[in-house]
Amino acid sequence: MHPNLEELIQRLQQAITLEDLQITTESLREHYAVTHVVYHWVNSVGERFGAGTYSQEWVDRYVEKDYLRMDPVIIGCFQRFHPVDWKQLDWSTKAAKSFFREAISFGIGNQGLTIPIRGPQGQFALFTVTDTCPDEVWADFIETNSRDLILIAHEFNKKALEFEKGTEQQSAANLSPRELSAMTLLAKGLSRAQTADEMQISEHTLRVYIEAARHKLGAMNTTHAVARALSRGLIVV
């Protein structure tokens, strides 16, 4: 374990503004003596939020070209769980190769480690450390620090979720057991007739539950109601 992990995490935990997170990324960059440290998050509303040491030029370029949609780091991390060494990713396509060349020209560095992080309600974030060095040096760096970085990424995301919570409040909307059963069965793909049969009630009665759940959830239709129940963690499929 790195001796200063405690101190770094404490600084993170004490952050109260976005700028504090920004400063923390800069401190981390100095501390680990790497090229860049970035925390990046696309929230449930599609808003982007991030803190990091990439140059503004690169960020602008990235947004302008909509690289989010093709960046092999994003694509790769989205289907992985463990930290991803950029070398493990698929850079074979032409677009990926030119993207990588361009990234290097913007001073991103030739090495990178990105940790995917997933939170409630489908939240997805990335914590990235990049450097400019030979493969062997980078392998050593990962070997030494990956666990610390996982914990730091975790703390970053915890903080980001705290900020998010301040901006969007969500109503409790507690559904009755029968309403929850109805929502769950519908989410499993059963039709109303099947659901009513499974719940051993008439379809007429089932409709009352569905309607009640819809109104409680402020949903437009059954599909919407099921989607909201899922998003809010009221039901599990």
Next chain:
Amino acid sequence: MHPNLEELIQRLQQAITLEDLQITTESLREHYAVTHVVYHWVNSVGERFGAGTYSQEWVDRYVEKDYLRMDPVIIGCFQRFHPVDWKQLDWSTKAAKSFFREAISFGIGNQGLTIPIRGPQGQFALFTVTDTCPDEVWADFIETNSRDLILIAHEFNKKALEFEKGTEQQSAANLSPRELSAMTLLAKGLSRAQTADEMQISEHTLRVYIEAARHKLGAMNTTHAVARALSRGLIVV
């Protein structure tokens, strides 16, 4: 950091069967001198998988009574990111109270810390440590070990995902951008007409996307397809 974390994680990383995970939970229980250690996972197909030291009687009881749907630990962890001390959860309802009493009678312990873990395609897992002790002792335990436990939980899930990859690899389900747009808008409660209008295509065309998405997701109807897309983290509302 606990001196034996390295050894424990290495043992985890070398696990090649489900029984190895089971043995690891038992080793962890001894190592931390706690009442129970459990890793539990409900995958995208709804299959349950787990390793842990709970008694078979409690597991059977839990499944029989379908406690998964009301367990405050599940509900609470599903909407949280950071490790959850069971005391932070909402035990105010009558059902929750009797559930807690019953759990204690089955020797689960009066204290618990559960770490929610989320993987690709909406995978959701829980890593739990329980104990029987006073609040202050438990607070100390958490203070001392929570970070180690996060890393252990991470390794557990990495291993579980490796196992999963072996058994079911067909659930890749790549939806095209238009299919994803359709699913997202439907999940937001738009009707087909509104969705088609929003996507600026004819409703006939929209139906092709919905049908394609349904088939790819193996869903019975639109509601089911949207639910699966949400569960697997393909779309966000």
Next chain:
DNA sequence: ATTTTACTCCCCATAAATGGGGAGGTGGGC
């Protein structure tokens, strides 16, 4: 250069979901 993938459009008919009413029974909480 060829194949695959994605995107767009159109037809038919039937089954399903939705909108709005109303009514009676139970149990728990104040």
Next chain:
DNA sequence: GCCCACCTCCCCATTTATGGGGAGTAAAAT
């Protein structure tokens, strides 16, 4: 004891979703 939330049942008519076909263009991957 009363009220509220929950559970159950039923009617009407209309809109919407679903099932199965087919077919052409354009871009991208191989």
